[in-house]
Amino acid sequence: MNATEVMDDQINKKTSKVKNFFRKLSRSWTGMLGFGIIVLLLFLSIFGEWIAPYDPMDAPLSKGLLPPMTDGHILGTDQLGRDILSRIIVGARVSVIIGVATAVLAGLIGTIVGVIAGYFRGWVDVVLMRIVDVTLSFPFILLVLVINAIIGTGLTNIIISLAVAGWVIFARVIRSEVLALREKEFITAAIATGVSKFEILVRHILPNIFTPIIILASLQIGTYIIAEASVSFLGFGVQPPEPAWGNMLNEGKDYIFSSWWLITFPGIAIIITALGVNFFGDWLRDTLDPDLKGE
Amino acid sequence: MTDVLLEIKNLGIEFKTGEGTVQPIRGVDFFLKKGETLGVVGESGSGKSVTSLTVLGLLPEKTSKIVSGSIHFEDEEITHYSDRQYRKLRGNDISMIFQEPMTSLNPVFTIGEQLSEPLKRHKKMSKKQREKAIVDVLKQVGIPRAEQIIDEYPHQLSGGMRQRVMISLALLCEPKLLICDEPTTALDVTIQAQILKLMKQVKQDKDMSMLFITHDLGVVAEMCDRVVVMYAGEIVEVAEINELFDNPLHPYTKGLLASLPTNNDRKSKLYSIKGQVPRPNEIGEGCAFANRCPFAFDKCYAKTPPAFSEGDHLSKCWLQQPEGR
Numbered sequence: 012m013n014a015t016e017v018m019d020d021q022i023n024k025k026t027s028k029v030k031n032f033f034r035k036l037s038r039s040w041t042g043m044l045g046f047g048i049i050v051l052l053l054f055l056s057i058f059g060e061w062i063a064p065y066d067p068m069d070a071p072l073s074k075g076l077l078p079p080m081t082d083g084h085i086l087g088t089d090q091l092g093r094d095i096l097s098r099i100i101v102g103a104r105v106s107v108i109i110g111v112a113t114a115v116l117a118g119l120i121g122t123i124v125g126v127i128a129g130y131f132r133g134w135v136d137v138v139l140m141r142i143v144d145v146t147l148s149f150p151f152i153l154l155v156l157v158i159n160a161i162i163g164t165g166l167t168n169i170i171i172s173l174a175v176a177g178w179v180i181f182a183r184v185i186r187s188e189v190l191a192l193r194e195k196e197f198i199t200a201a202i203a204t205g206v207s208k209f210e211i212l213v214r215h216i217l218p219n220i221f222t223p224i225i226i227l228a229s230l231q232i233g234t235y236i237i238a239e240a241s242v243s244f245l246g247f248g249v250q251p252p253e254p255a256w257g258n259m260l261n262e263g264k265d266y267i268f269s270s271w272w273l274i275t276f277p278g279i280a281i282i283i284t285a286l287g288v289n290f291f292g293d294w295l296r297d298t299l300d301p302d303l304k305g306e
Numbered sequence: 307m308t309d310v311l312l313e314i315k316n317l318g319i320e321f322k323t324g325e326g327t328v329q330p331i332r333g334v335d336f337f338l339k340k341g342e343t344l345g346v347v348g349e350s351g352s353g354k355s356v357t358s359l360t361v362l363g364l365l366p367e368k369t370s371k372i373v374s375g376s377i378h379f380e381d382e383e384i385t386h387y388s389d390r391q392y393r394k395l396r397g398n399d400i401s402m403i404f405q406e407p408m409t410s411l412n413p414v415f416t417i418g419e420q421l422s423e424p425l426k427r428h429k430k431m432s433k434k435q436r437e438k439a440i441v442d443v444l445k446q447v448g449i450p451r452a453e454q455i456i457d458e459y460p461h462q463l464s465g466g467m468r469q470r471v472m473i474s475l476a477l478l479c480e481p482k483l484l485i486c487d488e489p490t491t492a493l494d495v496t497i498q499a500q501i502l503k504l505m506k507q508v509k510q511d512k513d514m515s516m517l518f519i520t521h522d523l524g525v526v527a528e529m530c531d532r533v534v535v536m537y538a539g540e541i542v543e544v545a546e547i548n549e550l551f552d553n554p555l556h557p558y559t560k561g562l563l564a565s566l567p568t569n570n571d572r573k574s575k576l577y578s579i580k581g582q583v584p585r586p587n588e589i590g591e592g593c594a595f596a597n598r599c600p601f602a603f604d605k606c607y608a609k610t611p612p613a614f615s616e617g618d619h620l621s622k623c624w625l626q627q628p629e630g631r
Binding site for chain 1 (some may be wrong): 364395396400401404412415423424427428
């Protein structure tokens with residue numbers, strides 16, 4: 012095999028992986044739908060400012076509270092005359108950033124804690140898991156609000172609050188995965204070939220819990236997006252006039268009886284996003300979980 | 307004694323359990339000569355696996371403890387080894403083959419990746435050399451298309467293939483001692499015969515010593531030079547393979563041999579030893595086998611028998627006391 016053939020081979024391997032992904036995806040309409048919504052969301056969050064028909068911050072007061080499909084405003088305008096479609100499109104970025112960043116941060120903390128607790132056991136495990144228990148005993152939103160009230164509002168702080176309240180779920184799941192793994196015979200077999208404890212953890216246990224981490228993270232993203240919307244709705248989180256779906260709901264709630272579109276469309280955006288992310292997460296779990304895959 | 311590779315003396319191990327401590331291994335003594343295959347035979351729960359795990363320092367640190375005795379490997383005491391010293395030994399000087407080939411390979415790594423692990427750890431080799439060594443050893447253990455298999459994952463292989471991979475994993479660094487913990491129990495009989503033949507041949511080619519743990523006397527007859535019979539955490543009999551089959555001294559060994567099915571005469575029923583191996587916390591004074599022994603007499607219940615020897619043939623039974631009862 013010469014050099015170019017080797018390269019071709021590698022490229023073929025890569026394309027076949029991508030092909031395989033889409034082949035599996037095409038078998039499930041919910042997975043396809045979820046994937047489509049996620050792609051759309053990512054697209055909006057990157058190019059939203061150029062796609063939006065109007066400037067989302069531009070507030071011509073004379074055009075306030077226009078109903079949908081009037082005057083070129085497809086979804087109408089809010090009380091300040093800002094175009095709702097534009098605000099939803101640009102607001103997608105906040106949701107995506109918060110969903111992904113929180114999942115990464117919470118997943119990272121949770122994985123580290125879960126792996127340490129599960130692998131080393133003993134008093135470390137007891138202490139860490141009691142912290143997890145205490146954290147889990149608070150309602151999620153309440154905890155996020157408390158932390159947010161302490162550290163202040165804003166995009167970074169809402170991510171931190173969500174992650175601080177959210178890592179415990181990761182820690183729980185990862186710990187139980189590690190507990191099951193460390194008793195597996197292949198771990199003993201690896202030790203018997205002279206692998207050190209640290210390497211067992213990093214090289215043998217971590218790759219095996221990668222799948223549950225990815226699945227859990229993808230399912231949690233939906234939760235975080237909704238939580239951010241709830242927190243923003245309650246006046247914490249992302250502050251106006253910055254467009255975010257949650258604070259659009261908050262601002263629109265006063266007009267709920269006279270101008271329904273102010274709160275309906277951001278609400279629909281949240282529902283579709285959460286649904287899409289969850290559909291995709293479910294599909295991912297069904298595909299990656301070896302127990303369900305069948306050999 | 308330079309021709310002794312492994313010597314275990316008066317080994318005692320204690321496990322912590324919820325209800326206090328138990329001793330699954332009590333006063334185990336045996337040695338393994340270079341180039342020899344020593345069989346360790348016993349029922350489930352007799353302490354065979356615990357003994358083998360102890361040699362590699364693989365017992366859980368928190369719940370188990372060596373309370374007495376010593377293990378010498380190449381005239382060096384290893385029970386006090388640090389984790390680092392043990393790591394040097396494992397996979398390099400002493401390798402182990404496990405019972406369950408289906409679960410002994412990490413499912414997320416390809417065969418090639420798993421096999422390069424001990425080489426990376428113990429030998430200085432380039433990537434190319436490693437790959438060649440791996441393909442060579444895979445061919446040695448009779449794996450067809452070895453070049454392709456190194457890129458495959460464990461779930462793509464059958465049980466017999468995986469056990470061959472496990473054997474090649476153990477052989478890679480050419481260990482001096484190979485510990486086999488029931489390597490063929492999980493395989494069907496035809497594959498079992500192939501694997502045993504392979505192991506025998508590999509052992510001869512590489513001039514290794516083997517500690518062969520099994521509950522199958524047929525396998526012992528096939529493989530071993532000498533046999534240690536264990537019962538309830540103690541050694542009850544040690545003998546040359548032919549001597550053991552021709553002239554078993556301990557009633558437990560006799561019972562084991564009697565319970566083998568034979569080709570020649572069809573018995574309507576297989577013989578079985580009545581009762582069960584006592585749990586480690588149930589063992590008190592006297593011979594551990596006494597309550598199941600057809601020949602037991604008063605002394606058996608009162609005092610633990612020492613080892614009586616007839617040349618190389620050891621047995622722990624009061625019946626073997628030279629002056630009789």
